[in-house]
Structure formats: structure tokens, C-alpha cells
Amino acid sequence: MSYLVLARKWRPRRFAELVGQTHVVRALTNALASGRVHHAFLFTGTRGVGKTTIARIFAKSLNCEQGPSTEPCGQCNACRDIDAGRFVDLLEIDAASHTGVDNVRDLIDNAQYMPARGRVKVYLIDEVHMLSKPAFNALLKTLEEPPGHVKFLLATTDPEKLPVTVLSRCLQFNLKRLDVEQIEGQIAHILDAEGIASDGPARRLLAKAADGSLRDALSLLDQAIAYGGGTLAEASVREMLGSVDRHRVDALLRALIAVDGPALLAEVAALAELAPDFGSVLDEIASVLHRIQVRQLVPETGERDGDSELLAIAQSVEPELIQLWYRMALEGRSELPMAPSPQVGFEMALLRMLAFCPRSGAGTPVASPASQAATPTAGSPARGRGAVEAVGPSASTEPRSMTGVPAAHPAADAGNATNAGPGGHDSTRSAAGTA
Ligand SMILES: [Zn+2]
Structure with a gap:
């Protein structure tokens, strides 16, 4: 079996596994529990703080075969396919590479059809600020009154670049950068579960170097484990980061x-x-x-x-x-x-x-x-x-x-x-x- 990078292996699959972002999780789980789920969400925040992860868990919550729930089962076909990134009714679009109006038209045409397998068709548009102006205009109408079976989850690192018309149609959630303690805690948790020896200063160094992004932290952790020959020690982490005692x-x-x-x-x-x-x-x-x-x-x-x-x-x-x-x-x-x-x-x-x-x-x-x-x-x-x-x-x-x-x-x-x-x-x- 090929090696799975830690950031993917440890991508949270349930709201309870998320590190930080409790304000967002509470709002989403409340909406799910009450059955009143807005049709368009905008997640803002820097890279690697959990935007797409939250969007995927949310998609599972809506589409789990056990019924919509704040705790998707994780076992049914829908849950497993979403986790594996192959669920047909979760459409992930990277706006950075699909900026044109044609891409958005395709998407909108497609939105009117009922979901193929799930209950709800979820569109996750990442880096949505990269869309061109005509593309935004094409999106607006659908964003305002989407069919009942469609939810839009927009994510961006740069909300300032979004037209006000888009902002006003979305429920907006600002994801916070994680602090050093949160990242350090997750690193310790993962190392423990993976049975990898480590020392405190080494974990702290990595947590600081990650600069608020858990994904960056786990990439660095992968590198550091490889660099240290399977363990994590302060000296080798410093050497790798080029930082100094x-x-x-x-x-x-x-x-x-x-x-x-x-x-x-x-x-x-x-x-x-x-x-x-x-x-x-x-x-x-x-x-x-x-x-x-x-x-x-x-x-x-x-x-x-x-x-x-x-x-x-x-x-x-x-x-x-x-x-x-x-x-x-x-x-x-x-x-x-x-x-x-x-x-x-x-x-x-x-x-x-x-x-x-x-x-x-x-x-x-x-x-x-x-x-x-x-x-x-x-x-x-x-x-x-x-x-x-x-x-x-x-x-x-x-x-x-x-x-x-x-x-x-x-x-x-x-x-x-x-x-x-x-x-x-x-x-x-x-x-x-x-x-
Ligand atoms: Zn399920």
C-alpha cells in the first residue's frame, strides 16, 4: 500500500474531529439539527485551516444514507464516497483553474437536474474569488434562488475580491488561523496514534513554523519524519527548518x-x-x-x-x-x-x-x-x-x-x-x- 500523507490520512471526517473553528461547527450543526439549512455558505480564511474539510463533512451530513444528521455515519456508500472524493453529487470546482463563464454555465445547467444518488447536490467552489466577472454574473441568479436540492459552499482566501452581490447571498463564516497550541496538540495526537517518538521542543518548532495552518503543519511533519529517519527530534527539525537553537x-x-x-x-x-x-x-x-x-x-x-x-x-x-x-x-x-x-x-x-x-x-x-x-x-x-x-x-x-x-x-x-x-x-x- 502506498504511503498516505498525514494531511490526507488525518483529514477530519466528523465535525467532532475538527481542530478549532468551533464557532463555524456550532452554526452548521444547529442549522442541520433544526432542518433549516441556508442554500449558500461562504467560508473565508487562509490556506489549510479547514475550509474544504468542513465543506465535505457538511456534504456528508446532508447526504448520509442514514438521514441528514450532524453526525454522518461514515459507513454508508455516500459517506465513504465523499470521504474518498468520488461522490457524484458533491461537485468540487477549483475556481483558480476554471475562471471562465463557460465553466459556470455548465455548472448552472447541471444544477437544475436532480441529484444522481444523494439527497442534495453540493457545489463546493474553492478560491471562488478567482472567477471572472461574467462568471460571477452567471452564478448570481442561481445563487439567489437555487433549486431546493442544491447547496452552494463557496470558499476563499480573499473575500475582499468577491462582489457584494455574491457576499450578500451567502451566510459567511470566517475560519480562524489555528494557534500554536492547537496545532501542537494535533501534532502530538497524530504522532501518538502513529507510534512515532518525538520530543516537545520539536513539536513546538513545527507548530510555530506552520504559521496557523494545520495542513502546512502536517506537510512539515511528514518532511520532518522522513528527515529524522522515522522519529522527530529537536536537532533534526531545526536543521530541516533552517532554524537555530x-x-x-x-x-x-x-x-x-x-x-x-x-x-x-x-x-x-x-x-x-x-x-x-x-x-x-x-x-x-x-x-x-x-x-x-x-x-x-x-x-x-x-x-x-x-x-x-x-x-x-x-x-x-x-x-x-x-x-x-x-x-x-x-x-x-x-x-x-x-x-x-x-x-x-x-x-x-x-x-x-x-x-x-x-x-x-x-x-x-x-x-x-x-x-x-x-x-x-x-x-x-x-x-x-x-x-x-x-x-x-x-x-x-x-x-x-x-x-x-x-x-x-x-x-x-x-x-x-x-x-x-x-x-x-x-x-x-x-x-x-x-x-
Ligand atoms: Zn452515512
């Missing part, structure tokens, strides 16, 4: 905090030997900086993050500096494609962070006249924002903005921390806005 990120941050240039470059060189994806290393640095900042500014939330390394860093670095570094990590990432090589781009991003370290003697004369002149306003929110904005590629070539930033720290030490706080929050927003 958290300890390496900590080592980089420690070198920065110690303003230890040689140690920093040695860490970068050691890292380069692993041939990582430097962009995702910068992502990892940015996300560690985010957690550090939460520890610093909202400690009551951060306490749940029982990471002692993180706590040590949080206590030894000014919150404003974390903001700067975060911004530099994002900028470094966006500049990577323009860098002579990814490693050079990565190294420059870290050297830029080093250049802004408060105790860095060489490039940042803290006691210069320019920075002394800046101290009176250094702790104010406006100043804090200005300092962060000065980090842009054009501004950072200007010597004054270089010296202005370290000067903010003595002022913050002198008791202006409360003033600096709001500045930090503002710059969070501005950093996110320009990223």
Missing part, C-alpha cells in the same frame, strides 16, 4: 550585553557553520526580544514565561535598548536580500546592535557635547520616540543620532523610567507600523 540566540544576546565584539563575531562564525537561514535567526532574535520586553514592561504577564535566561537579560538591559534592538532585527531582516551575502547582512545587523550598546566606548562617545545637550529631554516620551526613529538606514549614518541614543540611558537611570515607559510603548507601535 535558542541557546545560540541567547549567546548572541549575552555577547551584545557584555559589549564583547570578539565574542559576538565568534558566535556569528559558529552559527554560520550550521548554514542557517539567517532571516529566521533574526526572526528568532526579534521574538526573544519581544519576550524580554514583556518581562520588563508587563512583568505580571511575563512571569508565566518561566525562562531564567530571559529574566537575567531582562534585568540587565534597558527597555529602550530592547526596543532599538528589536527594530534593528526587523530592519536587518528586510535588508538581507540587499546584503553582499546573508551572513554579512546578519553580521551587520548584530554589529549595529553592538554600536548602540550603552557601554560601547569606540563608536559612541557618551560624554560628547552633543549628547550632553540632549540629556534634559532624554527621558521624555517624545525623545524616546525620536531616538527609535533615528535608527532608520538614512538617519543612522548621521553621527548626532548615534550619540543621542546612549545618552538616553543615564537619564533613564536617574529616575525618568516612568517617562521613558510610554515612549517605549509608542515606539512598539511605530516599529510595527513601518515593518
Whole structure:
């Protein structure tokens, strides 16, 4: 028997097996239970969150030979054929490859005939926003008053592109991206059922890399199992994803905090030997900086993050500096494609962070006249924002903005921390806005 990819093998066959999307399931099962089922549904959401899966389960619920039910039997011919994707009265159309008006005309002509085997003819039109304008117009009339034996299930990743006339004729459900815990839970469940050994950090890495899509998670899981020779271990998953051990990120941050240039470059060189994806290393640095900042500014939330390394860093670095570094990590990432090589781009991003370290003697004369002149306003929110904005590629070539930033720290030490706080929050927003 040929190997069945996990995403297909573990495609949910019942509403109860679905991960997440409880709001949609409740609405659909209520409609089925009451017998009042709308004739057109629109499922929106990013790829791999369950749009077609839900549509298929819904089609089974309507067509199960045991009678319409929220719990289709899964055993009868109709259920089995729908699961296998060969049920004649479930017509799946990929609008991305059938955009023309002729395709829609065929579909509409066909809709007037009674179902061949089932109770209800279900049209599942995926990526429906790809239909051409004439195709939409051809669809509208049928969508408004379809024959009683027809249900339309439309799915799209991009509802903004749908004509209002189509939107207004459908019951719309927005499927949510799955969070890391939901994906991680499903990965653990599948590995357990498949009898595959794994460790927690490996599962977590995959769940994060899937970025909200369960289908992507299971594709990655397939790859990782093959890559790891039948098991799932953190080291091999990292290698596969091109991501980097958290300890390496900590080592980089420690070198920065110690303003230890040689140690920093040695860490970068050691890292380069692993041939990582430097962009995702910068992502990892940015996300560690985010957690550090939460520890610093909202400690009551951060306490749940029982990471002692993180706590040590949080206590030894000014919150404003974390903001700067975060911004530099994002900028470094966006500049990577323009860098002579990814490693050079990565190294420059870290050297830029080093250049802004408060105790860095060489490039940042803290006691210069320019920075002394800046101290009176250094702790104010406006100043804090200005300092962060000065980090842009054009501004950072200007010597004054270089010296202005370290000067903010003595002022913050002198008791202006409360003033600096709001500045930090503002710059969070501005950093996110320009990223
Ligand atoms: Zn059935």
C-alpha cells in the first residue's frame, strides 16, 4: 500500500474531529439539527485551516444514507464516497483553474437536474474569488434562488475580491488561523496514534513554523519524519527548518550585553557553520526580544514565561535598548536580500546592535557635547520616540543620532523610567507600523 500523507490520512471526517473553528461547527450543526439549512455558505480564511474539510463533512451530513444528521455515519456508500472524493453529487470546482463563464454555465445547467444518488447536490467552489466577472454574473441568479436540492459552499482566501452581490447571498463564516497550541496538540495526537517518538521542543518548532495552518503543519511533519529517519527530534527539525537553537540566540544576546565584539563575531562564525537561514535567526532574535520586553514592561504577564535566561537579560538591559534592538532585527531582516551575502547582512545587523550598546566606548562617545545637550529631554516620551526613529538606514549614518541614543540611558537611570515607559510603548507601535 502506498504511503498516505498525514494531511490526507488525518483529514477530519466528523465535525467532532475538527481542530478549532468551533464557532463555524456550532452554526452548521444547529442549522442541520433544526432542518433549516441556508442554500449558500461562504467560508473565508487562509490556506489549510479547514475550509474544504468542513465543506465535505457538511456534504456528508446532508447526504448520509442514514438521514441528514450532524453526525454522518461514515459507513454508508455516500459517506465513504465523499470521504474518498468520488461522490457524484458533491461537485468540487477549483475556481483558480476554471475562471471562465463557460465553466459556470455548465455548472448552472447541471444544477437544475436532480441529484444522481444523494439527497442534495453540493457545489463546493474553492478560491471562488478567482472567477471572472461574467462568471460571477452567471452564478448570481442561481445563487439567489437555487433549486431546493442544491447547496452552494463557496470558499476563499480573499473575500475582499468577491462582489457584494455574491457576499450578500451567502451566510459567511470566517475560519480562524489555528494557534500554536492547537496545532501542537494535533501534532502530538497524530504522532501518538502513529507510534512515532518525538520530543516537545520539536513539536513546538513545527507548530510555530506552520504559521496557523494545520495542513502546512502536517506537510512539515511528514518532511520532518522522513528527515529524522522515522522519529522527530529537536536537532533534526531545526536543521530541516533552517532554524537555530535558542541557546545560540541567547549567546548572541549575552555577547551584545557584555559589549564583547570578539565574542559576538565568534558566535556569528559558529552559527554560520550550521548554514542557517539567517532571516529566521533574526526572526528568532526579534521574538526573544519581544519576550524580554514583556518581562520588563508587563512583568505580571511575563512571569508565566518561566525562562531564567530571559529574566537575567531582562534585568540587565534597558527597555529602550530592547526596543532599538528589536527594530534593528526587523530592519536587518528586510535588508538581507540587499546584503553582499546573508551572513554579512546578519553580521551587520548584530554589529549595529553592538554600536548602540550603552557601554560601547569606540563608536559612541557618551560624554560628547552633543549628547550632553540632549540629556534634559532624554527621558521624555517624545525623545524616546525620536531616538527609535533615528535608527532608520538614512538617519543612522548621521553621527548626532548615534550619540543621542546612549545618552538616553543615564537619564533613564536617574529616575525618568516612568517617562521613558510610554515612549517605549509608542515606539512598539511605530516599529510595527513601518515593518
Ligand atoms: Zn452515512
